[in-house]
Amino acid sequence: MRGLRLHSLPMSIEGTDARVDYSRVFTQAIDRLHAEGRYRVFIDILRNKGMFPNARCFAGHNGPKPITVWCSNDYLAMGQHPKVIAAMEEALHDVGAGSGGTRNIGGNTHYHVDLEGELADLHGKEAALLFTSGYVSNEATLATLAKILPGCVIFSDELNHASMIAGIRNSGCEKQVFRHNDLAHLEELLAAADPAVPKLIAFESVYSMEGDVAPIAAICDLADKYNALTYLDEVHAVGMYGARGGGISERDHVAHRLTVIEGTLGKAFGVMGGYIAADRMIVDVIRSYAPGFIFTTSLSPVLVAGVLASVRHLKQSSVEREGQQAAAAKLKAMMRDANLPVMLGETHIVPVMVGDPVKAKKISDILLAEYGVYVQPINYPTVPRGTERLRFTPGPAHDEAMMAELVSALVEIWERLELKMAA
Amino acid sequence: MRGLRLHSLPMSIEGTDARVDYSRVFTQAIDRLHAEGRYRVFIDILRNKGMFPNARCFAGHNGPKPITVWCSNDYLAMGQHPKVIAAMEEALHDVGAGSGGTRNIGGNTHYHVDLEGELADLHGKEAALLFTSGYVSNEATLATLAKILPGCVIFSDELNHASMIAGIRNSGCEKQVFRHNDLAHLEELLAAADPAVPKLIAFESVYSMEGDVAPIAAICDLADKYNALTYLDEVHAVGMYGARGGGISERDHVAHRLTVIEGTLGKAFGVMGGYIAADRMIVDVIRSYAPGFIFTTSLSPVLVAGVLASVRHLKQSSVEREGQQAAAAKLKAMMRDANLPVMLGETHIVPVMVGDPVKAKKISDILLAEYGVYVQPINYPTVPRGTERLRFTPGPAHDEAMMAELVSALVEIWERLELKMAA
Numbered sequence: 001m002r003g004l005r006l007h008s009l010p011m012s013i014e015g016t017d018a019r020v021d022y023s024r025v026f027t028q029a030i031d032r033l034h035a036e037g038r039y040r041v042f043i044d045i046l047r048n049k050g051m052f053p054n055a056r057c058f059a060g061h062n063g064p065k066p067i068t069v070w071c072s073n074d075y076l077a078m079g080q081h082p083k084v085i086a087a088m089e090e091a092l093h094d095v096g097a098g099s100g101g102t103r104n105i106g107g108n109t110h111y112h113v114d115l116e117g118e119l120a121d122l123h124g125k126e127a128a129l130l131f132t133s134g135y136v137s138n139e140a141t142l143a144t145l146a147k148i149l150p151g152c153v154i155f156s157d158e159l160n161h162a163s164m165i166a167g168i169r170n171s172g173c174e175k176q177v178f179r180h181n182d183l184a185h186l187e188e189l190l191a192a193a194d195p196a197v198p199k200l201i202a203f204e205s206v207y208s209m210e211g212d213v214a215p216i217a218a219i220c221d222l223a224d225k226y227n228a229l230t231y232l233d234e235v236h237a238v239g240m241y242g243a244r245g246g247g248i249s250e251r252d253h254v255a256h257r258l259t260v261i262e263g264t265l266g267k268a269f270g271v272m273g274g275y276i277a278a279d280r281m282i283v284d285v286i287r288s289y290a291p292g293f294i295f296t297t298s299l300s301p302v303l304v305a306g307v308l309a310s311v312r313h314l315k316q317s318s319v320e321r322e323g324q325q326a327a328a329a330k331l332k333a334m335m336r337d338a339n340l341p342v343m344l345g346e347t348h349i350v351p352v353m354v355g356d357p358v359k360a361k362k363i364s365d366i367l368l369a370e371y372g373v374y375v376q377p378i379n380y381p382t383v384p385r386g387t388e389r390l391r392f393t394p395g396p397a398h399d400e401a402m403m404a405e406l407v408s409a410l411v412e413i414w415e416r417l418e419l420k421m422a423a
Numbered sequence: 424m425r426g427l428r429l430h431s432l433p434m435s436i437e438g439t440d441a442r443v444d445y446s447r448v449f450t451q452a453i454d455r456l457h458a459e460g461r462y463r464v465f466i467d468i469l470r471n472k473g474m475f476p477n478a479r480c481f482a483g484h485n486g487p488k489p490i491t492v493w494c495s496n497d498y499l500a501m502g503q504h505p506k507v508i509a510a511m512e513e514a515l516h517d518v519g520a521g522s523g524g525t526r527n528i529g530g531n532t533h534y535h536v537d538l539e540g541e542l543a544d545l546h547g548k549e550a551a552l553l554f555t556s557g558y559v560s561n562e563a564t565l566a567t568l569a570k571i572l573p574g575c576v577i578f579s580d581e582l583n584h585a586s587m588i589a590g591i592r593n594s595g596c597e598k599q600v601f602r603h604n605d606l607a608h609l610e611e612l613l614a615a616a617d618p619a620v621p622k623l624i625a626f627e628s629v630y631s632m633e634g635d636v637a638p639i640a641a642i643c644d645l646a647d648k649y650n651a652l653t654y655l656d657e658v659h660a661v662g663m664y665g666a667r668g669g670g671i672s673e674r675d676h677v678a679h680r681l682t683v684i685e686g687t688l689g690k691a692f693g694v695m696g697g698y699i700a701a702d703r704m705i706v707d708v709i710r711s712y713a714p715g716f717i718f719t720t721s722l723s724p725v726l727v728a729g730v731l732a733s734v735r736h737l738k739q740s741s742v743e744r745e746g747q748q749a750a751a752a753k754l755k756a757m758m759r760d761a762n763l764p765v766m767l768g769e770t771h772i773v774p775v776m777v778g779d780p781v782k783a784k785k786i787s788d789i790l791l792a793e794y795g796v797y798v799q800p801i802n803y804p805t806v807p808r809g810t811e812r813l814r815f816t817p818g819p820a821h822d823e824a825m826m827a828e829l830v831s832a833l834v835e836i837w838e839r840l841e842l843k844m845a846a
Contacts, residue, residue, distance in 0.1 A: 042531035049519040074523035096472040098694045100497035105799045108465035135719035162718040266720035271521045295585040296558040297689035376528040
C-alpha cells in the first residue's frame with residue numbers, strides 16, 4: 001500500500017510547447033505538498049550527550065531553547081551509553097574515520113567481521129551481513145533474493161516499510177499484498193499460487209507507526225505448509241525484545257524458523273547501519289550478488305565499533321528494556337486516563353491519532369514553540385492519508401515528570417484546537 | 424552496460440518437482456562464481472591510524488603481518504587527518520553516537536544543516552542534500568528525478584556506476600546508453616529523441632576503473648542545444664580536483680552549467696556518506712519525494728562533523744591534492760618504464776590490465792602473501808569480463824620506496840606467471 005502511495009506523483013507537463021519547462025514541473029511538485037499541508041520542515045536540533053532526551057533546538061523554531069525529545073528512535077538511549085562512546089573513541093584513534101572502500105576493496109575491517117559474528121549469534125543464525133542502513137538491507141536483500149529465485153512471488157504485508165516495498169518493486173517479481181497481520185488472507189493468497197514457484201513472505205515484527213506485532217509463529221506455519229521462505233524485518237524490535245535483545249522472534253522462540261531476519265543498528269542499538277542474519281549460503285548469495293551491498297563504501301569502523309559495544313551490552317543487560325517497557329506502559333495509561341486518543345498496542349510505541357495533516361503539524365508546532373516538547377507529525381506518505389498522528393517513543397530516560405508535562409500540554413492543545421478526545 | 428551484467432542471473436530450477444528446492448538454487452548461484460574464478464574473499468584488515476597506508480592483516484591471508492594498502496579510496500588519507508579525528512571526537516562527546524531518526528523525525532542535527540551549506544558552497548549551488556552513501560544518493564536522486572518528470576528519457580554513459588544504473592532502472596523511465604565519453608553518439612541519440620519529452624544526461628567526471636575524464640563542457644553544450652538536464656557523478660573527483668576540491672567541474676569552470684552534481688563523503692573526504700548539490704527547488708523535490716532519503720536514519724552526527732572538518736580543510740589546502748598527483752605520476756612512470764601494462768590516464772587512478780579473473784586474483788594473492796602488498800583484483804561485475812585488472816590508488820602518503828618495492832614485486836610476478844608485458 002505504501003509503495004503505491006509513493007508512486008502517486010501525477011504531475012503532468014501542461015500545454016503543448018515543444019520545449020519542456022523543467023522549473024514548472026518541479027515547482028508544481030512542491031506546491032502540491034504545501035497545498036496538502038504535508039510539506040516537511042526539518043527541526044534543527046542538537047542532542048546533549050548524557051542528558052538525552054534533553055536537547056537544544058536552533059533558532060527559527062522555538063529559539064535556541066532546551067527541548068525534550070519525544071520522537072527519537074534511539075529507543076534505549078544507547079547512543080549516549082558510556083560503553084558505546086568509549087568503543088567509538090578507541091576505534092577512531094586506532095584506525096581512523098572511514099573504511100576507505102567497499103567491503104571487497106579495502107573496506108573490510110576486523111570490526112566488520114566481529115560484528116557480523118555477534119549479530120549472527122544474536123539471532124541464532126550461521127551468518128550475518130552488514131549494510132550501510134536498514135533501508136539498504138531491506139531493498140538490496142529482497143530485490144536480490146527475488147531475482148535469484150526465478151518466478152518468485154513475494155507475499156507482502158500491506159503495512160510493510162517503504163524500503164521493503166522498494167526492494168520488492170525493484171526485483172521486478174510478482175507481488176501479492178495481504179491485509180495487515182491477516183493470516184486468513186495470507187493463506188488464501190498462498191493457496192491460490194502455483195505450488196511450483198518460489199515464494200517469500202515478507203513482513204515486520206513490530207510495525208513502527210501502529211505499534212502492533214505480527215503473529216510470527218503462525219506465519220511460519222503457513223510458510224511451512226506452502227513451502228515459502230520468510231523474511232522478517234525486526235528493526236523496531238532488535239535490542240528491545242527477547243532475553244538478549246534478539247527481537248520478537250527471540251521473545252517468541254521462533255528465530256530458527258525464519259529464513260532471513262533483518263535489523264537496524266540505528267534505533268535501539270543507537271548508532272547507524274543495517275544487517276541481515278540467515279544461513280551461510282543465503283548470506284553468501286546476497287554478499288555476492290546484491291549491488292546495494294557490493295558497490296558501496298562499507299560502514300565506518302568507528303560506527304561498527306560502537307555497535308559491537310551496544311549489541312554486546314544489550315545481550316547481557318535487561319535494565320534498558322525493562323525501563324522502556326515501564327515508561328511506555330506508564331505513558332499509555334496516563335494518556336488513556338486523560339482521554340487522549342492513544343492507540344493501545346502491546347509495544348513501546350505510543351501513537352496518538354489526529355487524522356488530519358494540517359492539525360497534526362499544528363499540534364507539533366505548538367508543542368515545540370510553547371512547551372519545548374519535540375514530536376514530529378507523522379503524515380502521508382509515512383502513514384495512509386486520514387490516519388495522520390503523533391508518535392511518541394518513551395524510553396528508559398523519560399521520567400514521570402516529563403510525562404506529566406507532556407500529557408497536560410496535549411490536553412490543553414486538544415481543548416484549544418477543539419480536537420476529538422477518546423470515546 | 425554494467426546494469427545488464429548485474430541482471431544476468433540465469434539460474435533456473437531444474438526438474439519438474441512441484442516442490443521448490445531453494446537450497447539448490449542458492450548453491451548453484453555460488454557455484455557459478457567459483458567456476459568463473461570470481462568468488463570474492465574479503466581481506467580482513469585494520470588500518471593503523473596515522474600510519475596509512477600501513478595496516479595490519481589478520482590471520483588466514485598472510486598471517487597477522489604488516490601490509491601496505493594500495494587500493495584504498497581514502498585517496499588523500501583524510502580518514503586519519505588530525506582535524507577530522509578531533510572533530511569526530513568532539514561530536515561524539517557532545518551529541519553521542521547516532522542521530523536517532525530520519526532527517527524529518529528527530530534525526531536532523533545542526534551538523535547536517537551546516538554540512539549541506541558547506542557542500543552547496545563547494546559547488547557554487549544554492550543547496551545540497553546528504554544521503555547515507557554515494558550509492559543511495561545516485562539511486563534515490565536519479566529514480567526520483569525521472570519519476571517526477573513524466574516521459575523522461577535518461578541518456579547514460581555506458582560505463583556509469585552500478586548505483587546510477589540502479590536509479591535509472593528503478594525509475595522505470597526510458598534509458599538510452601551512449602558509448603563511453605562519445606559526444607557524437609550522445610548527440611545522435613539526443614537528436615533522435617522527441618523534443619517534447621524531458622531529458623537527462625547522466626555521467627561521471629572521473630571513471631573510477633579507467634581513470635579517464637568526461638568532456639563535461641561539451642556535454643553541457645549538447646544539453647543546452649537539446650534542452651536536457653545534466654547529472655554529474657563526481658565521487659572520484661571531489662576533494663581532489665579544482666582549487667577548493669570541487670571536482671573536475673570546478674577545475675574546468677563548468678559547475679554552474681550542471682543541473683545536479685553528486686559526490687561522496689567516503690573517498691577523498693575520508694569518512695562516509697553521499698550528497699547532491701543543485702538549485703534549491705530540485706533539492707527540495709528530492710528531499711520531499713525520494714524514499715531512499717525520507718525513510719532512513721540520517722548520517723551519524725559524528726560522521727557529519729568529521730566530513731565538515733575534512734571539506735573545510737580541503738577547500739583551503741592543496742598540499743594533499745598536489746601530493747596525490749605527484750605520487751600517481753611517479754607510479755605511472757615507474758610502471759611504464761618497467762613495461763608493465765599500466766593504463767596511462769590523466770587522473771590519480773593507476774589501473775594495470777590483466778584481462779583474466781583467475782590471474783588477477785592470483786597476482787593479488789601473491790602480492791599479499793609474499794610481499795605484504797594489498798591490492799584487490801577488479802573482476803566482473805565491477806568491470807566487463809576480459810578487462811579484469813589491478814587498480815592502484817597512490818596517494819600523498821605513498822612514498823617512492825613503497826613504489827619501488829611494488830614495481831619490482833609486480834615485475835617478478837609478471838615473469839613468474841608468464842604474463843604479457845606492455846608492447
